[in-house]
Amino acid sequence: MSYIGRFAPSPTGPLHEGSLLTALASYLEAKKHQGLWLVRIEDLDQPRCDQAHETAILNALEAYGLCWDQRVLRQTDRIKRYEDLCQSLIEKQQAYQCSCSRTDLKSRHALQHYDRYCLLHPNQKQPAAIRLKVEKSLAFKDRLAGHQAIPAEGISDFILYRRDGIVAYQLAVVLDDYEQGVTDIVRGSDLLLETHKQRALQLSLDYPLLEYAHLPLVLAEDGQKLSKQTFATALPTQPEAIIRQLKKAMVRLGQIDETCDTPIDVEGFITFATEVWDIKKVPKVIKNS
């Protein structure tokens, strides 16, 4: 099967150093496999999303030589598809309505780990969320993070559709990846727990399971997690600054060292980066320097 990778930013801010790292790694891994690299805009959290950020992200990707294949998919254009999928899961009794309020969950100590109250006591109370009946979770081997396992109760029956009528990230991502034919995902390891949920849903839907490579988080010099603020600034767009940033990203990803002579034009740099790219060289920890 041919390789299809993707980069899926949320337009809640501009492309920054952290997201460039993910975009670049997923792009190079796809191109190393002569595969396709898709871009998807994950804009379901509408209050936090902004059209101006979306435009800025796409412009930045182009300026950095990361040109995508096929048209950009936008999640808010696909709400009906997500609703239909949710409905079919309910019909097959793989998902169920849950009308528990936050207060209900809190009083039953079921906030973190849902106790299946509404599965055991079905009711038609509204508003209701939709939960996936998680039967089991599967261990998997992440290409970077290694063996990953979590007991089924570690996920519990998570929400596919929120009580306020907003589709949950997990459902949208799983359907999008499936319909876009995505085979491989390279992204940040802050999403490892989500991966277990997405695999549980892929399993329920009988979708093919995907290959994953979760990049290590970028840590501060003292080993602490970097604050979101550190990565909030938009990337520069002047030609020399672009090369500097791309080079910095390649150094962080363990592909080259700082003294490496690289092409000084973006297109040349990306061709060079694709030639030298080897995912096995990505370090266990990335230090912010």
Ligand SMILES: [Zn+2]
């Ligand atoms: Zn409930």
